[in-house]
Amino acid sequence: MRKLTVALGDRSYPILIGEGVLDRTDAILAALKTPRVAIVTNDVVAPLYLGRLEAALRSVDVACDSVILPDGEAHKNWQTLNTIFDGLLAGHFDRSTTLIALGGGVVGDMAGFAAATYQRGIPFIQIPTTLLSQVDSSVGGKTAINHPLGKNMIGAFHQPRLVLADTSTLTTLPDRELKAGLAEVIKYGLIRDPAFFDWIETNIERLLAREPQALGEAIERSCANKARIVSEDETERGVRALLNLGHTFGHAIEAGMGFGVWLHGEAVAAGMVMAACLSNRLGWLSARQYERTVALIGRTGLPVRGPKLGAARYLELMAHDKKVDAGRLRLVLLRDIGDAEIFADLPAVEIAAAIDACCEPS
Amino acid sequence: MRKLTVALGDRSYPILIGEGVLDRTDAILAALKTPRVAIVTNDVVAPLYLGRLEAALRSVDVACDSVILPDGEAHKNWQTLNTIFDGLLAGHFDRSTTLIALGGGVVGDMAGFAAATYQRGIPFIQIPTTLLSQVDSSVGGKTAINHPLGKNMIGAFHQPRLVLADTSTLTTLPDRELKAGLAEVIKYGLIRDPAFFDWIETNIERLLAREPQALGEAIERSCANKARIVSEDETERGVRALLNLGHTFGHAIEAGMGFGVWLHGEAVAAGMVMAACLSNRLGWLSARQYERTVALIGRTGLPVRGPKLGAARYLELMAHDKKVDAGRLRLVLLRDIGDAEIFADLPAVEIAAAIDACCEPS
Structure with missing residues (x-):
């Protein structure tokens, strides 16, 4: 396993890279404020990795909800973002709960923006499952949705508390x-x-x-x-x-x-x-x-x-x-x-x- | 005129309180990065004060666009927020331009959230015209919109660069x-x-x-x-x-x-x-x-x-x-x-x- 740190003072966070780091519950537990998470993923990634992540979290007594978005950049908009808010509100998620983005750049950008703005900001963790999100979008705290007149026009800077880049997820990548x-x-x-x-x-x-x-x-x-x-x-x-x-x-x-x-x-x-x-x-x-x-x-x-x-x-x-x-x-x-x-x-x-x-x- | 400061390091900002401070262009000019602003107001406040503010700004060569929202808490939602984004994008507003909130708490919360998230954050100025917004919501950087399941559930912390509380606007307040x-x-x-x-x-x-x-x-x-x-x-x-x-x-x-x-x-x-x-x-x-x-x-x-x-x-x-x-x-x-x-x-x-x-x- 390789480990890097994004140095940002008291908002610094680790990036763990390697085969099988997806369910490194020790790292996840260290990043949570309370043992309750909402996992945001999409309908392509969910059948592949959601069950594994949920099982790992539940084995260490973390309560998990999940929100499954439709796949693709075409859905990176307010309507889809709102399904995350609906899920968080229906589940009575509060400011101490953590959002986990499990998927590619679109999932990470939307889950990150939801975390940046839900109740004016809650913690989040990035688990990128595509090469693009592992090398770029999961690191650095840029979050956004698209507007018909421009890409990533509505967004926020909101740093994750942890990035887990599991290289084994790339085997299923088209x-x-x-x-x-x-x-x-x-x-x-x-x-x-x-x-x-x-x-x-x-x-x-x-x-x-x-x-x-x-x-x-x-x-x-x-x-x-x-x-x-x-x-x-x-x-x-x-x-x-x-x-x-x-x-x-x-x-x-x-x-x-x-x-x-x-x-x-x-x-x-x-x-x-x-x-x-x-x-x-x-x-x-x-x-x-x-x-x-x-x-x-x-x-x-x-x-x-x-x-x-x-x-x-x-x-x-x-x-x-x-x-x-x-x-x-x-x-x-x-x-x-x-x-x-x-x-x-x-x-x-x-x-x-x-x-x-x-x-x-x- | 009374003057206070919100002390937040390099994001500190002044609050000016008094009769007629609405068009204190010296203070506004000092807060702008470039001489271009979008004024967000509503259909009740616009007939009363928008012309006066625009005239003052234009007299010191500041280019003004305006976005007029429907009045009322019932409109503090994504659809109304999006009309601000539409206006900013149609006008090719970039990160150096400033948003001015002219109105009560709903206008301030929505314009502030638009400023917090448009292109991941642009500067903004609060010109509160109701007592409630002058004593509370215009100061402190809380911005938000409502969700059907809860008030102010989607928002951000984004401090203004200036607050102008013109007490003469209270004469028209119901x-x-x-x-x-x-x-x-x-x-x-x-x-x-x-x-x-x-x-x-x-x-x-x-x-x-x-x-x-x-x-x-x-x-x-x-x-x-x-x-x-x-x-x-x-x-x-x-x-x-x-x-x-x-x-x-x-x-x-x-x-x-x-x-x-x-x-x-x-x-x-x-x-x-x-x-x-x-x-x-x-x-x-x-x-x-x-x-x-x-x-x-x-x-x-x-x-x-x-x-x-x-x-x-x-x-x-x-x-x-x-x-x-x-x-x-x-x-x-x-x-x-x-x-x-x-x-x-x-x-x-x-x-x-x-x-x-x-x-x-x-």
Whole structure:
């Protein structure tokens, strides 16, 4: 088992990574205020892992309720969130009870936002069961739901008390979702860890083959990068924004296609190619490093081109992005692999040209 | 003009109280990150004060949008909240823009919760226009919406950057709402300020006659009490819970009658009588002080009895209250006027008896 800590003073919390950590009741008990939890999961994950988690908790006298959401980004909205509130209120959950998110990024974001706002905040635990949520969304306390006009537009910062990343849950993950998770893994290499990027280049086949040792290493190095960034900048006033590499383009893809059509990781992959392309066009990222970036994303089986929405539509959707500051679009670009920076006031014509160059031919 | 400060480190903020402070653009400008605001108000307040505030802001080059909500507690729900999000997103509001709540407690709670969760948090300013919101809800950062199963069940702690309490707005306040606000004024005397309670007893006729000097004094002393409590305990882990005197009973009245039938302050008034009655029955509050409490609430024209829902129904509704901790109902009771304390595990039969004694005859 690997263990990391997100250092945030009296709100610091551990991340445990490894085979079978899902029902580490010692860690869960240490995180609870009272022996009562509500497990939020979805209808795909519930048949796989809910019974095991409930049995483990009940064996140590923790009372469990569960709320099962429909699966998918398309349900990351207020209506679905409200089913969590309904369950908590019907069960008379109070401020001392704990919410456990068991599932992927959508479950984690919604359960986290429910925990952030139920009675103005209750404790929660993340048990991510997808690669994407294990390497990214379960760590750092960002929670949200979507609005028809934009992804993750309604949300809160609310840190979990514990993250349990059980690598054995990845054996049941569909191939497409494994690859989507690898997009965020590659991201850490691109923004701040060139040695990790090299390691991924060397080990991408092992990762795609789901070798447990390789997956454990990738998750640990990803979470270590994420934990350090979150410790430095919890509420994204500075360095944390680098984690949005590819995300502004990616959000435009997700919103433009309708949430749930492209997986988040797929959209981020194409978005990172667009960001790298723009970085190259502006003379910051060398052609060689741009090619390495595109090649690794391609070898992972992720899209290296975005859907042909038209550059104007991309720019319109990007204007709704949360990274917009005082009306100025801010983008994370690359000076090199492992060296990202935030830029504002980039020429729209260059952004549009990069988008056009990285979209599917019509 | 009177000025107070809520001391919360780098999130400290001023409260300005006085005639005409509504359009103190110097204070507003100092609180903005960028010169762009969205004013959230309702259809009763908008015709009275929105134009004046917009004109003042535009005269100092602040761009204003506005979102006008339907008036009333019955609209304090997700659907109404979403109209704020719609307006912010349609106007391309970003994280640097500021939300201004112009209105009573419902507007402040909803605009505050929108500010807490829009893009995971944007700055906001409170301009309360009712006595209740000036003395209580605009200060301290509690924001929320209601759920059919409970009042203020979904919310967040999100401190404003400025509170402007313009006493001249109270001239347009309906009598019933003025009295509802006085319930919270009396509360401060009861929980921690016996000298203030004496002052209210002496000056209640001046307050009911809306003498500006008396209202200014009552608001300042109320806010000073509130500010000190919030500074000591921002997220209600301890002393802040004393502010809930009468509120657990009161929430049961509001929920039991349907939100909006009883005003919040009216329900709190009857709830404070119940709490005082229970305190007396348990031997903590003397008969003399109990009588003073009931007499002052009665002289204010506030209800000294609750609706006849039946004690069992009260207890059921109270079990949903946020003050419930680990399944134990906690109530704020009085040892004396000016000396409140939190009690758990009180005998249900005594609570029921106090409720029955303080309800309208059938």
